[in-house]
Amino acid sequence: MLKAVKVRLYPTSEQKQLISSQLGGARYVYNRALALRKYAYQKFGSKIGKFALINHITKLKKREQTAWLKEIDSQAIQQSIANMDKAYQYFFKGGGYPKFKSRHHSRQGYQYPQRVKIDGNKVFLPKVGWVKMKGWRKDFDGKIKTVTVSYEAYQYHASILIDMDEQDTAIKHNSKSIGLDVGVSLMVADSSGTKIKPLDLKKELSKLRTRAKQLSRKKKGSNNRAKAKARIAKQNLRITNMRKDFLHKLSRTYSENQTVVVEDLKIKNMTKATKGTVETPVKNAKAKRGLNRVITQKSWGMFFEMLNYKLRENGGQLIKVDPKFTSQTCNKCGHVSKENRKTQDKFVCDSCGHSDNADTNAAKNILARGIHGNNASLQIAV
Numbered sequence: 001m002l003k004a005v006k007v008r009l010y011p012t013s014e015q016k017q018l019i020s021s022q023l024g025g026a027r028y029v030y031n032r033a034l035a036l037r038k039y040a041y042q043k044f045g046s047k048i049g050k051f052a053l054i055n056h057i058t059k060l061k062k063r064e065q066t067a068w069l070k071e072i073d074s075q076a077i078q079q080s081i082a083n084m085d086k087a088y089q090y091f092f093k094g095g096g097y098p099k100f101k102s103r104h105h106s107r108q109g110y111q112y113p114q115r116v117k118i119d120g121n122k123v124f125l126p127k128v129g130w131v132k133m134k135g136w137r138k139d140f141d142g143k144i145k146t147v148t149v150s151y152e153a154y155q156y157h158a159s160i161l162i163d164m165d166e167q168d169t170a171i172k173h174n175s176k177s178i179g180l181d182v183g184v185s186l187m188v189a190d191s192s193g194t195k196i197k198p199l200d201l202k203k204e205l206s207k208l209r210t211r212a213k214q215l216s217r218k219k220k221g222s223n224n225r226a227k228a229k230a231r232i233a234k235q236n237l238r239i240t241n242m243r244k245d246f247l248h249k250l251s252r253t254y255s256e257n258q259t260v261v262v263e264d265l266k267i268k269n270m271t272k273a274t275k276g277t278v279e280t281p282v283k284n285a286k287a288k289r290g291l292n293r294v295i296t297q298k299s300w301g302m303f304f305e306m307l308n309y310k311l312r313e314n315g316g317q318l319i320k321v322d323p324k325f326t327s328q329t330c331n332k333c334g335h336v337s338k339e340n341r342k343t344q345d346k347f348v349c350d351s352c353g354h355s356d357n358a359d360t361n362a363a364k365n366i367l368a369r370g371i372h373g374n375n376a377s378l379q380i381a382v
């Protein structure tokens, strides 16, 4: 269903001038196109098509005399030609011959197809800017088809044509929401029960270790040592890029949702301070695990940033919640106990007997916390 809403515009004096230019430009284009068509018809008995007319106006923009046409919104120009074309078709169906538009006519108007945005009590008109308006209601929700700006009796108005059945595709309104439980070694379990396999970097990491060994055998200050260092840097870069690529794909997949809930890593703090860097691999196993945690946490931080950005682009949102007890809480009855988690994988509630995959159960708790806020004071929306 199409709905036309007329609002009153309150442009600033500068915006009034810009609107006046658009009005004049649209009128000029209409008259020019009509004159050309009339001329061609009378002289050659042929009709100049819409696209030829648009091309003609584009050429005029390049001429010094008519270079001012560049200031006119190009879609408004096309719309002006389309309107003339419509008037011409009406004439062929037995209507009156299209008239030239006069600058002295009491009502002046021009039209924008699309690209008009509305934010609160302001409307964005291309080539004019954000103009204050009155008469718009929030529940006029739908896709904006055309906006006709008019000037009459010293007042500015906009007629906004909305398709109420069609949602603005720029903003996705689905109710899909999902919770994600992220773990070490780039593993994800979501609340729908899907588990994403961790990125397999075994080969690449073992290659890195080999390179590190090679480096240790090279003489300090030698050419070969410099070469060995460069090979390590190259391998590190390769691993970094593989991680990034993996996280980009993952975030793209989950950004299809309206709402994604994740744990706040600042609170979760998967890591303890560790020594060593990737370039100088640490030897003892405990320190190595710690190092892996640092890398994983950095990766998740990056993943959440990517996800947040992609969700926002789609009109969605990322919610971060306190991760406390998400792995020990029964999603069915809410009972919290360490004993609920039988093994790394298995969750069986001590109270109600509900069983689930441990990570899936945690992801469901994360989602519930984000949506229902059973720990609302700890929710952090980003």
Ligand SMILES: [Zn+2]
Pocket (backbone or CB within 6 Å): 330, 331, 332, 333, 334, 335, 349, 350, 351, 352, 353, 354
């Ligand atoms: Zn339970």
